[in-house]
Amino acid sequence: MEVFKFIALSGSLVSAASPNNHSYSNILSIPQAEWVALNNTVGGRLQGVRPFEIACFSRFENRPLTPSPFNCNAVQAGYASPTFRSPHFNAYMMPHWETCQTSHQGCLLDDTNPKNPAAFNISNDCSQGSISPFYIDVRTERDVQSAFAFSARTGVPLSIKNSGHDYKGRSSSRGSLSLWTFNMKSMSYNKQFVPQGCNVSYNAVTVGAGASWQDVYAFADAHNLTIVGGYHQTVGASGGWLMGGGHSILSPALGLGVDRVVEIKIVTPDGQSRVANDCHNSDLFWALRGGGGGTFGVVLDLESTHKVEPQLSLQVASLSFNGTSTNLRQFYGLAINNSVKWGSEGWGGHIQGTALIYVTPNLSLDEARESMKPMSNFILSQNGTIVLETLTWYPFFLKYVVAAEAAVGSLTILGSRLVPKANFDTDSGKLQLLDFMMSLVPQSLPYVPVVPPVNFNFTEGSTSVTPAWRSALWHFGFHTSWEFNSSISDIQTQYAMVHNVTKTLRELTPGSGSYFNEGDVYELDHENTFWGPNYSQLLKIKRKYDPQSLLDCWQCVGWKGSDDARYCTRQVLRIVRGHRGSKPIPKWPFVLGHRDGAT
Ligand SMILES: Cc1cc2nc3c(=O)[nH]c(=O)nc-3n(C[C@H](O)[C@H](O)[C@H](O)COP(=O)(O)OP(=O)(O)OC[C@H]3O[C@@H](n4cnc5c(N)ncnc54)[C@H](O)[C@@H]3O)c2cc1C
Structure with missing residues (x-):
């Protein structure tokens, strides 16, 4: 059985684990009899696993290894493909969550050119990083019950992975036994x-x-x-x-x-x-x-x-143009000025850089043309492209989402904030938002999912998301990334930038909150930001159903904190903040200002 071969091979991992990596050495020191018993209760679906990119490397955990060019080619070819990554347990959409960012332990390839040998030359050691060394390919409730019992008995932490899309790496966890739910497709x-x-x-x-x-x-x-x-x-x-x-x-x-x-x-x-x-x-x-x-x-x-x-008929508006420093301001200004009206007409979509793609099920095609007229006129004046058409959802998805597949495999991080309708109600609020968007342009063009449920008649108290969702018009995102060979200091700078942009957004939107799945990894006051007044009740429910705290994830309800070794991926900013070093956080060059006049 593969898992037992893996346990035998894992001796090298135990010796490589540092004394601080308590949870990692813990999982590898579990007696074989425990694994045998677990494997028997989960129908032989317990698996040992090594990193996704290992086939390209000639060293693993400081020991020589023979690379496998055939398997390496396959990984290189699929490195940026979500459909290649998702069926592999050991692949994550953002591969830094496969690594330990604080120590550079992992097996990253160059996402801009996965064949770049600099990533896997003889001196580069590949290591297990944050990939769970063991996982259960979950198919039944008994599999999960067995894993909970195993964790309670041995102290081995658990993690849960489905597609591996999480922006905060909450589906990978160093030294954990992972429950992989991906194959339950009914x-x-x-x-x-x-x-x-x-x-x-x-x-x-x-x-x-x-x-x-x-x-x-x-x-x-x-x-x-x-x-x-x-x-x-x-x-x-x-x-x-x-x-x-x-x-x-x-x-x-x-x-x-x-x-x-x-x-x-x-x-x-x-x-x-x-x-x-x-x-x-x-x-x-x-x-x-x-x-x-x-x-x-x-x-x-x-x-x-x-x-x-x-099946609903959707009106689709897809508009884009070539941006310059002057016309970008006009474009974002128009988007801001029309947002309240568009929201009331059911439009949702994305503003991404120099493009806008919106859909609504609430208008006819003629009404949609009329509604988009101010923006269409502007796009025409810039010799841009306009498509207004009627589609049902799946053809829309294939044409506009799959065809422009969001690349994965990059070392990207995200911060975001829900922007309340109140910010769009006054000229000064709109101007602040516009200035903020323009301040981002030199670094990264703004990305705004227009997705809050402004027009949806929800039942008060029926969900535990932050109430900020209910009064927001925009879910404003900001992302940045780094290279496979960036230094820890470069990575810190990128985290700090996202953290500081998010902080500025917070100042722009007092009392609002953020989307739990797409917030800053180092969100301050995360309980309040992600759940607001719902947090205390959520914590009571967590304690009721998980009295032993068997499940724990980064900034989740009942989170135990960042000190556990399983979070070796996410302690980078702590270093920046001076807990373990003295590097100052760079300030984002945006100062909230007040100017009069229309945008
Ligand atoms: C390219 C991209 C596009 C995205 N688009 C959108 C979007 O349009 N709308 C949106 O809202 N979000 C979007 N997201 C964010 C997405 O919602 C989150 O990344 C989400 O966490 C993904 O869930 P997952 O189960 O697919 O991923 P995973 O990374 O596998 O899991 C995410 C979290 O859910 C837990 N989990 C997974 N399965 C289970 C289970 N069966 N039981 C209990 N816990 C489980 C994991 O432990 C982890 O904490 C996008 C992310 C990416 C990278």
Whole structure:
């Protein structure tokens, strides 16, 4: 059995683990009899695993290794492809979460040219980094129950991975036993789905823990349905996306993922398999509707059931132009000035650099043309491109999302903030926002998912996401990245930049919050920022269902803190802040100003 061969080989990892890496040396010192017993209870689906890129390297954990050119070629060819990465347990969409960033331990290739030999030359050691050395390919609730019992008995920490999209690396964890839910792909449709114990029915689709959004969109389209989901083909439909909130460009009209889920099946860390809905375990259901993945339990096969709509006709506006320092200001100014009106018409979408792509199910094509006129006139004046057309969701997704596939494999980090409608209500508020956007331009063109559920009639108190979602018009993002061979100091600078831009956004939007799944890795006051007044209740529910704190993830509900060795990936900014060094955080060159006049 592969896993036992791996345990024998892992002796070198134990000796390589530093004394501080308590949790890492812990997992590798577990007696073989424990692993045998675990493997027997999970149907032989316990696996030992090494890093995704190992085939390219000639050293692993400071020992010589024979590279495998054939396997290395395959990894190099698929390095930037989400569909290549997602079926590999040991691959993450942002590969820095495969490594220990504080010590440069990992096996990164050059994402701009994966064949660049400088990344894997003879002097470069590949190491296990943050890849769990063992995982269970989860298929049944018994697998999860066995893992919880194993963790309680041995002290080995657990982690949960689905697609590996998480922007904060919460699905990788050094020295953990990982539960990989990716292969649970079931999907079913029920016109009259009745949540267990309830007496209402919904037109609903039920999806397995590992189903990706592209799978689900194809399934919904084949049944002539529209379902609200993420803007990327390999993001999972039932995992972190859903439990963190789940935005879609249809959310302004149809709500967040958490607004549309009607039932979740989950195994909680106390070993119980539970159905959570409005009538059954309703406290847990509320917590799962925004409290975040990875902390309340493991969502399982036939797991989350989502309300669907009959097939909707969507008006699509896709506009782009060549940007300059002067016309960019006009473009962003127009987007800001029209946002309240567009929000009331159900438009949602993305403003990305010099392009805008919006959809709405609430207008006819003529109304959509009229609504977009101020922006279309501007784009025409810049000799840009305008497409206004009517599509249903899946053809839209294939044409505009898959065709312009967001590249993965880069070392990218993100910060974000929900921008309230109040910022768009006054000239000074709009001007501040515009100045802020322009201040970003030299570093990175602004990225604004226009996804808050402004037009959706939600039920007060039904979800645990921050209430800031309900009063926001924009979810403003900022990202940056570094190179495979960047120094720790360069990486610190990038984290500090995102941290400081987010801080400026916070000052611009007092009292608002951020999206748990896409916030700054080093978000200050994260409980309040991600959940606001809901946090204390979420914590009570976490303690009720996970009394031994078997699940822990970065800035999740009940997080134990950053000192644990499993977070070796994320202690970089702590060094910047002076906990372990003295490097000052660079200031973002933006000062909040007040100017009069229209934007
Ligand atoms: C390219 C890209 C595009 C994105 N687009 C969108 C978008 O359009 N809308 C949006 O809202 N977000 C988007 N995101 C963010 C996305 O929602 C988060 O990254 C989310 O955490 C992904 O969840 P996952 O389960 O697919 O990923 P993973 O990284 O596998 O898991 C994320 C978290 O969920 C937990 N988890 C996963 N499965 C389970 C389970 N079965 N039970 C319990 N916990 C589980 C993990 O432990 C981890 O904490 C995008 C991210 C990327 C990288």
